[in-house]
Amino acid sequence: MASKATGRWLVLAVPYLWLLALFLVPFLIVFKISLSQDAIAQPPYLPTFDLAEGWAAFKEAFAELSFENYGYVLSWDNEFIEAYGSSLWIAGISTILLLLVGYPIAYGMARAPKSIRPTLLMLVILPFWTSFLIRVYAWIGILSPEGLLNQLLFSLGIISRDSPLQILNTDTAVYIGIVYSYLPFMILPLYAALEKMDETLLEAAADLGCPPFAAFWKITWPLSLPGVFAGCLLCFIPAVGEFVIPDLLGGSDTLMIGKVLWTEFSVNRSWTVSSAVAVLLLMVLVIPIVFYQNLQAREVERR
Amino acid sequence: MSTGVTEKTQKTIGGIRRTFAPWNDPQAVPLIRYQNVTKRFGEFVAVDNLSLDIYEREFFALLGPSGCGKTTLMRMLAGFEDPTEGQITLAGQDLVGTPPYKRQTNMMFQSYALFPHMSVWDNIAFGLKQDRMEKGAIDARVEEMLKLVKLEKFAKRKPHQLSGGQRQRVALARSLAKRPKVLLLDEPLGALDKKLREETQFELMDIQMELGMTFLIVTHDQEEAMTVADRIAVMNQGRLVQVDQPAVIYEHPNSRYVADFVGDVNILDATVETVEPGMVTLRPVAAPERRFRIAQDCAAKPGDSVAIALRPEKMRVELDPPADTNVNCVQGEIWDIGYLGDLSIYHVELPGGVRVKAAKPNLTRMVERPITWDDKVYVYFSPDAGVVLTS
Numbered sequence A: 001m002a003s004k005a006t007g008r009w010l011v012l013a014v015p016y017l018w019l020l021a022l023f024l025v026p027f028l029i030v031f032k033i034s035l036s037q038d039a040i041a042q043p044p045y046l047p048t049f050d051l052a053e054g055w056a057a058f059k060e061a062f063a064e065l066s067f068e069n070y071g072y073v074l075s076w077d078n079e080f081i082e083a084y085g086s087s088l089w090i091a092g093i094s095t096i097l098l099l100l101v102g103y104p105i106a107y108g109m110a111r112a113p114k115s116i117r118p119t120l121l122m123l124v125i126l127p128f129w130t131s132f133l134i135r136v137y138a139w140i141g142i143l144s145p146e147g148l149l150n151q152l153l154f155s156l157g158i159i160s161r162d163s164p165l166q167i168l169n170t171d172t173a174v175y176i177g178i179v180y181s182y183l184p185f186m187i188l189p190l191y192a193a194l195e196k197m198d199e200t201l202l203e204a205a206a207d208l209g210c211p212p213f214a215a216f217w218k219i220t221w222p223l224s225l226p227g228v229f230a231g232c233l234l235c236f237i238p239a240v241g242e243f244v245i246p247d248l249l250g251g252s253d254t255l256m257i258g259k260v261l262w263t264e265f266s267v268n269r270s271w272t273v274s275s276a277v278a279v280l281l282l283m284v285l286v287i288p289i290v291f292y293q294n295l296q297a298r299e300v301e302r303r
Numbered sequence B: 001m002s003t004g005v006t007e008k009t010q011k012t013i014g015g016i017r018r019t020f021a022p023w024n025d026p027q028a029v030p031l032i033r034y035q036n037v038t039k040r041f042g043e044f045v046a047v048d049n050l051s052l053d054i055y056e057r058e059f060f061a062l063l064g065p066s067g068c069g070k071t072t073l074m075r076m077l078a079g080f081e082d083p084t085e086g087q088i089t090l091a092g093q094d095l096v097g098t099p100p101y102k103r104q105t106n107m108m109f110q111s112y113a114l115f116p117h118m119s120v121w122d123n124i125a126f127g128l129k130q131d132r133m134e135k136g137a138i139d140a141r142v143e144e145m146l147k148l149v150k151l152e153k154f155a156k157r158k159p160h161q162l163s164g165g166q167r168q169r170v171a172l173a174r175s176l177a178k179r180p181k182v183l184l185l186d187e188p189l190g191a192l193d194k195k196l197r198e199e200t201q202f203e204l205m206d207i208q209m210e211l212g213m214t215f216l217i218v219t220h221d222q223e224e225a226m227t228v229a230d231r232i233a234v235m236n237q238g239r240l241v242q243v244d245q246p247a248v249i250y251e252h253p254n255s256r257y258v259a260d261f262v263g264d265v266n267i268l269d270a271t272v273e274t275v276e277p278g279m280v281t282l283r284p285v286a287a288p289e290r291r292f293r294i295a296q297d298c299a300a301k302p303g304d305s306v307a308i309a310l311r312p313e314k315m316r317v318e319l320d321p322p323a324d325t326n327v328n329c330v331q332g333e334i335w336d337i338g339y340l341g342d343l344s345i346y347h348v349e350l351p352g353g354v355r356v357k358a359a360k361p362n363l364t365r366m367v368e369r370p371i372t373w374d375d376k377v378y379v380y381f382s383p384d385a386g387v388v389l390t391s
Helices: A002-034 A051-063 A070-074 A080-110 A114-129 A131-142 A148-155 A171-195 A200-207 A210-239 A243-247 A257-267 A271-302 B070-079 B120-130 B135-148 B164-176 B195-210 B222-228 B246-251 B256-260
Strands: B033-043 B043-052 B061-063 B085-090 B105-108 B182-186 B216-218 B230-238 B241-245 B268-278 B279-284 B292-293 B305-310 B314-316 B328-339 B343-349 B355-361 B376-381 B386-389
Touching: A002 A271, A051 B070, A051 B241, A070 A080, A070 A271, A070 B085, A080 A131, A080 A210, A080 A257, A080 A271, A114 B343, A131 A148, A131 A171, A131 A210, A131 A243, A171 A210, A200 A210, A200 B033, A200 B105, A200 B376, A210 B033, A243 A257, A243 B222, A257 A271, A257 B164, A271 B268, B033 B070, B043 B070, B043 B085, B043 B241, B061 B070, B061 B120, B061 B222, B061 B328, B070 B085, B070 B216, B120 B135, B120 B164, B120 B195, B120 B343, B164 B195, B182 B195, B195 B222, B216 B222, B222 B246, B230 B256, B241 B246, B246 B292, B256 B268, B268 B355, B292 B386, B314 B355
Parallel strands: B061 B216, B061 B230, B105 B182, B182 B216
Antiparallel strands: B033 B043, B033 B085, B230 B241, B268 B279, B268 B305, B279 B292, B305 B386, B314 B376, B328 B343, B328 B376, B343 B355
16 A cells, blocks of 8 residues: 555656756746846856855845846836737737638548548648758748749749749748648647547537538537637747747847847847846746646546 | 238237327328438448338337448438438428428437537527527427426536436437427437336327327337337338337237347247148147147248247246147257246257247246256147248
């Protein structure tokens, strides 16, 4: 009995230890840095805690921590708030586009003959076999003024060679990049929700006098909502902090918090401000994350 | 397809429920007509050139093993499948090509197919809302349906908060709410336990009588079909084998298949000796020295090989020979005994090695000399206990 209890405790401890070591501890380090001041030193901030210097020194260092960086980030003069807003906006629009593109694909997959569903699922996951970075670079080759898209349009005579479509380095390119990269994260939860739906429910709806299109809105759509929420949050949350796509495909005026954070960190070399930006980003995202958690808990309860 | 035996003899075939019999009335117009309906799925023929008439207010059962085409036959009426050939009419209107949402039939699904995101109330109201019924009328009808299935207190619950029996009632209420011309029941009680199933069978019959609707039930459970139905169609491989009242199906099966599928039966091979009006004399293969006399008209000729179907409850097993010389008698040895409480089933091995089953009710708690293993016994049955089957 005792060994059984220990075994259960160990199994439960693994995920908690994992979260503690790889999430909570790094977060606390970042949080501490966000409360420090920039300094020309190694590491480039002050104060640093050193237990070897004793309790008094520790207390002294603690007193030096301040929320000054947060005030800086949250001031209207410094474009950070604008970057947060712009990130949320771009992530929101992208999520809606992802849903519009992903839902029909997931629906088609879930209604496809059972024998070909695994193949379709494979095809959705297939892009992951190539590095994310390379796939985003590939879009430069497609969208640039001399890129594949423009060449195709030239050869079809749709546009003239003098005025190629300016897509690269615009927000449009960022939307294309996000929709392309995050599509599997939208499709998979939608597919899971749609696939487990009992198709006799649609027969029952038809039997009770409901034509197919109305049956979609009354039966299929509400039953797929858990998948819709899961897919949207899975795409929205990382899209807010996205850095690679706006950096490679976006223009100089594409303002996203991931890019700002990166500039703050490696160009301005301000670890403290970038830490504050990161902590605030996390706090902004806590709302949808908690919402997602609640949703998951409700789903589990329903079974 | 009726054998016509009832008219000839003084006796009637037992257990007829009521005098409702529009199928015997040449004036009656059937509500549902299947005319030469064939349904193929690729190479597989699910329904094979089948014609069937079902009358208004009838409780009609389609009975058969899985894969016999009974569900396909029902789904064609609901509109989920279209026949490959033939015509289906409901109240004189050709149904082929009409989508399910425009048909005046409603179905109670085997899985119940309740909408999981809607309350009991909304499930029942769903079909009424499709008809754009007034709000007040919908409320009244839903209340009425909830009362009918005794679920008034559960109106706000979601299906996953109900027991299996309650879900079954919601499904029934939902399919009845629109007052369809025909209610289709696809194995409606399959998921319930035995006690609840039996109760529900009688409730279904009451509801059908009360609402005066036509019910078409698909089942593989012959007891269920016998209990609820006015008529039963026994199906095999996409064809109707026999369509008749439950008692006729049981007491006068028209083939080995029906005799075997409905109820417990002994089938003994025999050769016809003489055929007189109302009486056939046969030589059983299992006991060639014996002669069995079966009281029925028979189309077979002397010398034909036929089968005798004998229900176990119509055979007696005794240690002493019968006093009445008119009965058919054969000697055998007890091979096995199944004690079921209310009855005991004796498996008797006849001299030729054929085994027959005979049921004996346990009328008293104690018996002086019970029949036991390896006893030499007499198995006997009266001439009107058996049926000669020529196919």
